[in-house]
Amino acid sequence: MTMAKLEQIRNAQVVTIADSSDRSIKTRGAGALLGLVYLISFFCGLAQSFEGVFLPEFKEYFHLSYQQQMYIVFAKNLPFVAALAVGWLVRRKGYKNTLAVAMFLYAAGTLLLVPGLRTEKYWMVLLGFMTIGGGFTFQMVAANPLMSALGLAEGASSRLNFGNALGAVAQIIAPATLTVIIPVSAVLAREKMTYIEQLFLSLGIALIAVAAAVVIFPDVTVSQVGPNAASIRSQTCHQSIWSRRKAIWDFIVIFLLLGVEASLFSLFRNYLESPDVAALSAHSSQRLFTAFFGLFALGRLTASWIQRHIRPIFQMNAHLLASAFCVMALVFAKGATAISVFLALGFLVSIFFPTFYGMSIERAGDLAPQASGLLTVGFLGCAIVPVVQGGLADMIGLRHSFWLCAGVYLLIVVYVSRMHTREKSSASADAHAIFVRN
Numbered sequence: 413m414t415m416a417k418l419e420q421i422r423n424a425q426v427v428t429i430a431d432s433s434d435r436s437i438k439t440r441g442a443g444a445l446l447g448l449v450y451l452i453s454f455f456c457g458l459a460q461s462f463e464g465v466f467l468p469e470f471k472e473y474f475h476l477s478y479q480q481q482m483y484i485v486f487a488k489n490l491p492f493v494a495a496l497a498v499g500w501l502v503r504r505k506g507y508k509n510t511l512a513v514a515m516f517l518y519a520a521g522t523l524l525l526v527p528g529l530r531t532e533k534y535w536m537v538l539l540g541f542m543t544i545g546g547g548f549t550f551q552m553v554a555a556n557p558l559m560s561a562l563g564l565a566e567g568a569s570s571r572l573n574f575g576n577a578l579g580a581v582a583q584i585i586a587p588a589t590l591t592v593i594i595p596v597s598a599v600l601a602r603e604k605m606t607y608i609e610q611l612f613l614s615l616g617i618a619l620i621a622v623a624a625a626v627v628i629f630p631d632v633t634v635s636q637v638g639p640n641a642a643s644i645r646s647q648t649c650h651q652s653i654w655s656r657r658k659a660i661w662d663f664i665v666i667f668l669l670l671g672v673e674a675s676l677f678s679l680f681r682n683y684l685e686s687p688d689v690a691a692l693s694a695h696s697s698q699r700l701f702t703a704f705f706g707l708f709a710l711g712r713l714t715a716s717w718i719q720r721h722i723r724p725i726f727q728m729n730a731h732l733l734a735s736a737f738c739v740m741a742l743v744f745a746k747g748a749t750a751i752s753v754f755l756a757l758g759f760l761v762s763i764f765f766p767t768f769y770g771m772s773i774e775r776a777g778d779l780a781p782q783a784s785g786l787l788t789v790g791f792l793g794c795a796i797v798p799v800v801q802g803g804l805a806d807m808i809g810l811r812h813s814f815w816l817c818a819g820v821y822l823l824i825v826v827y828v829s830r831m832h833t834r835e836k837s838s839a840s841a842d843a844h845a846i847f848v849r850n
Contacts, residue, residue, distance in 0.1 A: 442562045443562075445558075445562060445629065446563065446571065448625065448626065448629060449555055449559055449562070451622060452514075452551065452555065452622060452626070453575045453576065453579045453582075454578045454579065454582045455515075455518070455582070455619055456514075456547070456579060456582075457579030457580065457582030457586075458582045458583075458585070458586055458615060459522055459547070460548060460579075460583070461582065461583040461587065462612075462615075463485065463488050463541060463544075463678075464678050464701075465586060465587050465590060465681075465701065466608060467484065467678055467681065468601075468681045468682055469601040469604055469605075469608065469694070470601075471682070472600070473529075473601040473602060473605065474532070474534045474537075477802070478801075478803075478805035478806050479803040479806050481678075482799045482801070483538055485674055485678050485794060485795065485798040485799070486796070486798065486799050487538040487545065487795075488541040488542065488544055488545040488548070488794075489674070489791055489793075490545060490792070491542065491545040491546040491549045492545070492549050492788065492789060492791040492794075492795070493789065493792060494546075494549060495549055495552075495553055495785065495788045495791070498550055498553040498554075499553050502553060502554050507557070507558040507561075508558075508629065510553070510554040511550070511551065511558070511626050512627050513547075514547045514548075514549075514550035514551040514554065515547065515551075515619060515622050515623030516547075516620075517544070517547030517550060518544055518548075518619045518623075519616050519619035519623055521540045521541065521543030521544035521545075521546070522540070522544060522615050523540075523612070523613065525537055525540040525541075525609075525612045526609050526612050526616070529609050529612075530605075530609060556575075559571045559575045577709065577713075580708070580709040580712070581709070583708075584702055584705040587699075587701040587702040587705065590698050591698050591699055593607055594695075596695050599694070652782070656776070656783075658775060659775075659776060659782075659783050661827065662772040662775070663787060663789070663790050665768060665828075666768060666769065666787050666793070667790040667793035667796075667797075668797065668820045668823075668824065669764045669793070669824065670765060670790055670791055670794050670797075671794055671797025671798065672761075672793075672816075672820050672821070673761050673765070673794070674793070675797055675798045675816075675817060676754075676757055676817065679801070679810065680697070680700075680701055680754060681694070681701060683810060683811075684696075684750070684751060685697050686811075688746070689745075689747075689750050689811070690746070690747055690748075690751055692751075700751065700755065703755060705758070707755055707756075707762075708758045708759065710759060711759040711760065711763055712763060714759075715762070715763040724767045724771060725771065725828060727763065728763070728767050728771070729829060731761070731763055731764065732764075732821050732822075732824055732828065733825055736818050736822050736825065738753050738756055739817040739818040739821065740814075741753045742754065742814045743811050743812060743814055743815065768828075769787055771831075772787060797820075800816065801813050801817070804816055
């Protein structure tokens with residue numbers, strides 16, 4: 413072997429070692445960034461959960477009607493109208509910078525609630541929740557793709573489930589913590605405001621610290637290695653998602669599903685504290701709200717196991733029918749029955765968004781990236797439907813306003829059933845065509 417050949421081999425070994433070391437450094441950086449994204453998911457879950465937790469207190473404190481109370485939900489979810497624009501910003505500025513913006517928006521919105529409550533200015537509270545909603549929009553558009561990209565493609569689902577589970581855990585912890593922070597002796601909303609303001613101030617400071625950590629975190633180059641990356645990179649279809657009628661109907665369904673879910677979350681405590689339903693104290697309803705979030709998280713975990721064995725569309729229809737029955741029962745139920753039925757809804761409705769979202773993306777084919785953006789805008793349903801139900805509650809009573817939710821679920825049962833029928837017909841036609849060709 414010549415000296416030139418030996419030198420070439422030695423140089424190749426040095427390059428290989430250097431490349432391996434560089435990959436190791438990048439892997440450590442990506443792992444640290446992933447841990448930071450998990451931390452963000454937890455704190456964002458805390459910030460979001462207080463929207464529904466304090467609605468009865470805000471209603472009493474500001475002397476609001478049910479519809480006026482729902483303006484908080486409207487304000488928090490309105491920024492989703494800009495979801496597609498945020499996606500463009502992610503492509504221009506990167507995931508990390510977008511997440512930093514999200515955390516500063518969360519912090520600013522949370523801190524803005526303190527002077528809003530102290531000066532009794534409802535518009536300032538609405539502005540605070542709208543700012544929090546802006547942070548939520550930035551976080552959702554940036555964090556989920558980032559968690560998918562920070563690692564091997566085959567582990568993307570596991571990372572996404574874990575990150576979202578941390579947010580769910582935070583939403584379980586928040587209502588439970590309130591029963592400790594706010595003493596039982598504080599009955600009136602005005603008596604609770606000092607504790608609520610201190611809570612928002614502490615959380616706002618913590619969110620600023622997390623935002624600062626994101627800013628000073630070293631940049632990590634993230635290539636798109638998520639499960640859909642190959643199809644996105646190789647996509648040559650220039651068709652618009654608006655030309656697909658099925659995609660538009662799927663958007664409407666997501667809009668309604670998320671809207672009804674937001675209504676149920678927002679009216680949980682109002683309903684159970686109502687004198688003609690269960691007449692629970694605020695302390696007791698907060699404890700049950702924790703259980704509601706727990707059953708919501710359990711429903712998603714159970715669905716992830718069940719859907720390995722049966723088609724998601726079957727579980728979707730079963731849960732829709734059961735949810736429609738439970739919501740209709742809310743119109744007439746009282747006492748322990750009303751409590752049990754509402755808690756059961758937490759388990760049942762938990763699967764709707766992730767299940768239908770997955771089904772819609774699968775149906776979108778080459779237009780999956782566009783469909784994902786359109787379905788994300790469907791979170792606007794969380795802004796619109798609760799306000800509509802709040803108006804109904806003011807006109808016909810809180811109990812009877814739940815007929816709206818029942819009607820939505822029954823309509824979606826029809827749509828999903830027709831979707832299943834069309835899929836079966838299409839599969840049969842494809843099988844027949846293959847048989848004829850052979």
